[in-house]
Amino acid sequence: MAHWLRFEKDGGSGFGTLADGAIAVHDGSMFDDPRPTGERLPLEAVRLRTPCDPGKIIALWNNFHALSAKLGVGMPADPLYLLKAPTSALAPGETIRRPAAYAGRIAYEGELGIVIGRRCRDAAPAEAAAAIFGYTCVNDVTAADLIGRDPHFPQWARAKSFDGFGPFGPVIATGLDPSGLVVRTLLDGEERQNYPIGDMIFPAAELVRRLSQDMSLEPGDLVCCGTSIGIGSMKGPTNRIEVSIDGIGTLSNTFLS
Numbered sequence: 001m002a003h004w005l006r007f008e009k010d011g012g013s014g015f016g017t018l019a020d021g022a023i024a025v026h027d028g029s030m031f032d033d034p035r036p037t038g039e040r041l042p043l044e045a046v047r048l049r050t051p052c053d054p055g056k057i058i059a060l061w062n063n064f065h066a067l068s069a070k071l072g073v074g075m076p077a078d079p080l081y082l083l084k085a086p087t088s089a090l091a092p093g094e095t096i097r098r099p100a101a102y103a104g105r106i107a108y109e110g111e112l113g114i115v116i117g118r119r120c121r122d123a124a125p126a127e128a129a130a131a132i133f134g135y136t137c138v139n140d141v142t143a144a145d146l147i148g149r150d151p152h153f154p155q156w157a158r159a160k161s162f163d164g165f166g167p168f169g170p171v172i173a174t175g176l177d178p179s180g181l182v183v184r185t186l187l188d189g190e191e192r193q194n195y196p197i198g199d200m201i202f203p204a205a206e207l208v209r210r211l212s213q214d215m216s217l218e219p220g221d222l223v224c225c226g227t228s229i230g231i232g233s234m235k236g237p238t239n240r241i242e243v244s245i246d247g248i249g250t251l252s253n254t255f256l257s
Contacts, residue, residue, distance in 0.1 A: 003171040003249070004030055004134065007046035018043065018171055030172075031117045031133060031219040048092045051136060051172045052115055054222040057084040058211060059140055059160060063226030064199050070229055079202050079210050082156045084140070084224070088166035096141055096255045098236070099162045104145030106234050106255070109227040110185030110193045110243035113138040114204050115172045116221040120212045128209035131217060134174035135204075137243045137251035138224045139185075141165035144233070168222060173248045179203060185230065186242040193230030197245075200225060 003018040015034070016025040023046065025039040030052065061080045062068050068075050090096065098106060117133025146159040160166075178197050185193035202210065207223060217223075234241060236257025244250040 001173060001175040001247070003173055005051050005169070005171045006030075006049040007041075008049060009041065009046045013049065016041075048170055050089050050091045051169045052220040052222070054086050054089060054220050055218050057086055057088065057166055057222045057224065058082075059084045059224040060202075060207070060226035061156075063201050063207075064195065064228040065201060066195065066199055067226075067228045068201065075201055079207055081211070082160065084157065084166055085161035087163055088141075088161050089222075090164045090167040090253065092167070092170040092251055092253065094164070094167070094253060096139075096164050096167065096234070096241070096253050098257045099143070102143050102146065102162070104143060106257075107142045107144045107231055108185060108187065108192070108234055108241050108243075108255075109140040109142060109231055110183045111138040111140050111227050112136075112178055112181075112183060112197050112204075112225040112245060113168050114208065114223040114225060116208070116217045116223070117219055119216060119218050120208070121216040123209050123212040125205065125209055128212060129205040131208055131212075132204060133219070134172040135176055135178050135245075135248055136168050136172050136222075137170070137183075137245050137248055138222070139167045139241060139243050139251060139253065140224050140227065141167070167251055167253045168224075169251050170249050176247050178245070178247070181245055181247060183228070184244045186240075186244070187232065187234065188240050192232050193228065195228035195230065197225075199228060
């Protein structure tokens with residue numbers, strides 16, 4: 001298993017693997033034959049970026065049995081998803097800010113994220129599994145009151161696409177089977193979500209297979225797997241929001257209302 005990340009240091013940027021608090025710097029492409037340079041940097045000497053630069057962010061809705069039962073909406077026959085603006089991406093440690101144009105509720109949604117590592121379209125099951133580079137932590141931030149504001153058009157994409165509404169990281173974990181892990185979300189140190197990833201209606205490889213039937217998936221694309229019970233609001237004026245998955249790490253951001 002490896003933990004890949006991207007960083008900034010002294011006006012430059014780079015990427016590498018994290019182990020024991022140190023980054024083994026690499027050259028080339030994270031997704032295509034990365035090569036270690038031999039340089040090592042202490043984690044505290046760098047500023048983390050998002051661990052990849054997604055060309056698109058796909059966000060699932062109603063993908064957990066427990067939440068589906070709570071909402072009383074039934075299990076979908078196909079993955080239900082929206083496209084979230086890539087400009088919503090936010091690095092670990094950065095601040096989620098309330099948009100000036102929106103005064104309503106802002107919700108956290110702790111989730112597992114899938115990072116695509118190779119191009120796939122109309123993938124067979126084995127191809128879909130092989131297209132997964134690794135997994136990350138996601139907070140799918142949502143302007144909850146926007147979704148139903150217009151009675152004729154649910155505004156899912158707008159509600160989730162404000163700048164900074166897509167924190168993910170801190171790393172991409174490879175060589176990991178997430179099906180036995182849990183997602184934990186803490187708001188100001190208090191646990192709000194604790195749910196098993198194995199409760200997904202469409203597990204990771206099946207999600208990738210189904211999505212590849214609709215659109216080409218490219219290296220660096222991020223699939224947010226949906227959330228389960230425990231969604232709530234970040235009320236401010238300042239909150240610390242943390243999404244943790246064992247084997248991946250903890251995504252920590254501040255919300256500023």
